Amino acid sequence: MQYYIGVDNHKKFSYMSVMDAKGIVVKEGRVVNTKEAVNKFLGTEYTQNTSAVLEAGRNWTVMYDWLEEELDEVKLAHPLKVKAIADAKIKTDKIDAKTLAHLLRCDLIPEAYVPGKDTRIVKNILRQRMFLVKLSTMVKNRIHLIIDRHPELKNQIDPSDLFGKQGMEWLKLVTLPKEDKRILDExxxxxxxxxxxxxxxxxxxxQLGKDNPNVKLLMTIPGIGKFFALLIANEIDNIKRFRDKNKLASYAGLIPSVHASADKVFYGRIVKHGNKYLRWALIEAVWPAIRKDLSLREYYESLKQRKGSNQAKVAVARRLSVIVYRVLSQNRSYIVNYSGCPHNRLAEAVN
Structure with a gap:
């Protein structure tokens, strides 16, 4: 007998619904999120000829790994696509688990990509470093704000060098009102x-990525150093899962929102869905990229005059995603092929 398990996973507990091949629920209930409790629920009856599905969400990897050790097959469902297929006005844990089991039984699960355990570990390490960098940027912005409250100080230090060796010494010694000085010191x-x-x-x-050939290929692209290369390589994982360059751009959230009615089409801001870490890396790589690559620089300047700096920056990030796709899918380094107008002729990696 084939069994299908729908898992509605939460922080402290999960609701599981076991369904047979005829669509009849044979067992269901709330399970505490521990490996022992999950194994006790499955017993010996529901480990053979059994597959399970859970939605991608907060810490889905823990439950996924537990189930993968015990069952024949575990699928990860894309939550937005599941909602589009089986949205309901009445929503409970029991109904959600049963719905997932039904979709699994009918082979209608919109699957999300599941990277390997080693890749997930590397991604967590890189995301932690990215988090620290973001925090440091926030703190630097707050320091700028404190200094900006005192215009008389602006001529004493170059703002662009505020966090260099000389700037940091100046910040330690600068004279400010008591309250602002205390905040600045903190x-x-x-x-x-x-x-x-x-x-x-x-x-x-x-120490990461030493044996990853994709990291070396990505580092040949202007603006992408070791950290960005590691982050991009691991967030993409397998480039073959993207049918074309547009699919990768969409995954990175670097495509515009579209509103179409009849023969009128309106393009808006970039979509909010997608891999935010990959999008961040590509957008952050824009500034060093346009400093190093003349074609990207002129492409940026051309768009900046017509659409503004923000849209130009996103457009260059999108172009970088195209280059990333070509480099990885063709397994070769980035080759600059600049001659004349870069808007008409991209680097060879984009062609």
């Missing part, structure tokens, strides 16, 4: 702590 302490943590993570990151 921000500097926090920034120094974050910089220390980022530096310690660098040695950790450098």
């Amino acid at each position: 921000e500097l302490d926090l920034l120094n702590y974050l910089v220390e943590k980022i530096d310690s993570s660098n040695s950790w990151v450098t």
